[in-house]
Structure formats: structure tokens, C-alpha cells
Amino acid sequence: MPDEAPQREKFTVAQLVLAAAALAVVGLVLIFGFGGDDSDEPGTSQPSSQADGDDADGADDDGGDGDDANSAPDVTSSPEPSTTADDETSPPPLPPGMERPGPTEAPDPATVDHQSPSQIALAALTAAYSMDTTTDESPADAMQRVEPWLADTWKSREYDLKDLEDEVEDDWNDWADHDGYASINVIQDVISNDAVSPQERGDTETTAMRKIAVSFTPLGRDGWNGQLEDATWYVHMERPSASDPWTIVEMRRPVFDPTTRPLPTGSPNSWSSTHDPGNR
Numbered sequence: 001m002p003d004e005a006p007q008r009e010k011f012t013v014a015q016l017v018l019a020a021a022a023l024a025v026v027g028l029v030l031i032f033g034f035g036g037d038d039s040d041e042p043g044t045s046q047p048s049s050q051a052d053g054d055d056a057d058g059a060d061d062d063g064g065d066g067d068d069a070n071s072a073p074d075v076t077s078s079p080e081p082s083t084t085a086d087d088e089t090s091p092p093p094l095p096p097g098m099e100r101p102g103p104t105e106a107p108d109p110a111t112v113d114h115q116s117p118s119q120i121a122l123a124a125l126t127a128a129y130s131m132d133t134t135t136d137e138s139p140a141d142a143m144q145r146v147e148p149w150l151a152d153t154w155k156s157r158e159y160d161l162k163d164l165e166d167e168v169e170d171d172w173n174d175w176a177d178h179d180g181y182a183s184i185n186v187i188q189d190v191i192s193n194d195a196v197s198p199q200e201r202g203d204t205e206t207t208a209m210r211k212i213a214v215s216f217t218p219l220g221r222d223g224w225n226g227q228l229e230d231a232t233w234y235v236h237m238e239r240p241s242a243s244d245p246w247t248i249v250e251m252r253r254p255v256f257d258p259t260t261r262p263l264p265t266g267s268p269n270s271w272s273s274t275h276d277p278g279n280r
Contacts, residue, residue: 101219103181106130109148114245117208118189121235124149124248125187128161129216131168132181139168142182151238151247159251160233171218171226178220185228186215205242210235 106127113119127145136142143154143161154161174180190211191201202209212233218226236250 101183101185101217103132103219104130104184104216106142106145112149117203117210117235117237117246120149120237120246120248121210121212121233122187122189124235124251125212125214125233126184128164129182129184129187129214131175133172133176134179134181134221139165139172149248151249158249160253161251163253175218175220175226178222178224180218180220180224180226182216183219184214184216186213188213190232206239208237208246210237 104126107123109123112123124146127149128142130145131139131142143165146154146161150156150159152158168175168182190213212235213230214233215228215230217228220226231253234250234252234254235248236252237246238249239246
């Protein structure tokens with residue numbers, strides 16, 4: 001029996017140790033359990049702060065996008081100059097192999113055969129349509145270039161050049177806005193010498209008439225295109241003798257329909273009196 005007391009004391013001590021250990025474990029569980037809950041709340045805020053951090057990173061990313069957005073105008077604005085005045089003043093592309101027609105140039109009188117009525121008429125009208133706003137102060141400058149082939153000044157009532165000058169003058173400022181010029185598309189003797197002899201035309205040794213068709217377009221050096229214009233001219237020439245050069249005594253754009261009225265023949269004076277509206 002004497003050994004039972006120490007053994008009981010051993011059991012009691014052991015039990016106390018176990019109880020203390022159990023209490024310690026319980027305490028730790030309670031502490032960390034509640035601490036975990038407490039830490040969960042901050043923990044939930046911690047993820048939120050991490051989320052905020054992510055948002056911040058996202059904001060940085062967004063901020064990066066913002067920087068991109070700030071730089072985006074540079075990117076998006078780079079095409080803008082191509083849609084501003086630079087492109088508006090750039091000539092449009094032409095089909096391959098085609099070139100934009102240049103301004104009409106007046107012929108050099110020294111290169112024109114003054115014994116040929118057709119060449120005289122074509123040269124004079126080519127000069128009349130050699131209008132260029134970059135070199136001429138007004139259309140009158142082109143009309144003056146016709147005078148080497150005229151019997152009188154271009155302003156004479158015998159020529160319809162003043163009417164042509166007035167018509168172009170009305171649009172001259174529009175042409176000038178585009179550095180415009182006249183470009184002849186077609187100019188031709190309607191009845192060629194190969195098809196009809198001078199006698200069949202009504203020509204004589206000292207009188208001749210040519211019917212010239214002209215088609216031209218005002219063009220701008222910035223790519224602008226004006227309205228196509230067509231005209232038919234009757235050019236009447238005279239000379240003192242067969243050895244003298246032809247000079248133009250009359251240039252008219254008909255006020256009648258040439259398809260329903262006979263072409264004027266003979267001398268310009270007889271044609272004028274025959275077809276003058278006041279002499280019907």
C-alpha cells in the first residue's frame with residue numbers, strides 16, 4: 001500500500017500535466033481561432049487592399065492606357081494632316097499611264113504657216129485659250145496673244161474674243177484660287193483639207209473661212225477641275241493677193257444652229273450682212 005500514494009501522486013501530476021496541455025491547446029485554438037476571425041476581417045480587408053492594389057495596378061495599367069490615350073491623339077492625329085488642306089490641294093491619283101494635262105501654250109507665230117488658212121485659224125484660237133492665272137493678270141493677256149494673226153486689235157467688234165474674255169473673267173478668281181489654267185481637250189478644223197478642197201469650202205485666192213471646234217477644261221494645279229466648255233468658231237481670213245499671208249478679219253461663235261443653217265461662205269463682209277439678225 002505504501003507504493004500506492006506515490007503512484008497516485010504520479011497519476012495526479014500526469015493528469016494535471018495533461019489537463020494543462022489540453023487547456024493550453026484549447027487556449028491556442030481559441031486564441032488563433034478568434035485571431036483568425038479577427039485576422040479574417042483584416043484578411044478580408046487585406047484581399048480588398050490587395051484588390052485595391054490590383055485596382056491600383058489596374059489603375060496603373062489604366063494609367064498606362066491613359067498615357068496611351070494621351071499618345072493616341074498623336075497616333076490618331078497622324079492621319080489628320082492627310083485629310084486637311086494638304087490632301088485637299090493634292091491632285092487626285094490618275095490611272096496608270098495617264099498624266100494630268102498641262103496649260104495650253106500659245107503657238108510661236110514664227111512656226112505657223114501664214115499661207116495656210118487652217119493653221120492660222122487653229123493658231124489664233126489656241127492662243128485665245130492659253131489662259132493661265134499663274135502667268136496672266138487676266139484673260140485679256142491671252143487675247144492679246146491672238147493679235148499676231150488678226151487684221152485689227154482683239155477688242156474689235158469683228159471678233160468675239162471680248163465676249164470670251166468677259167466670260168472667263170467672271171470665273172477668273174475661282175480659277176486663281178486653284179492656280180488654274182485652260183487646258184484644250186480638242187481643237188480641230190471641222191472640215192479638214194483632206195476631205196474638202198478649198199474651192200468646195202468656198203475659199204478664193206483672197207478669202208477663206210474655217211470652222212473650228214474647241215473643247216477645253218479649266219484645271220487647277222491643286223487637282224481642281226472646272227466645267228468642260230465647248231465652242232464652235234467661224235474664222236474668216238483675207239489677204240491682198242495669193243502671195244500675201246492670211247490675216248483674220250472676223251472670228252464669230254454662231255448664234256444659230258449650224259446643223260439647220262448653211263455654213264457661211266465667201267467674204268466675211270458678205271457673210272456678216274447675210275446673217276446679221278438686223279438684215280433678215
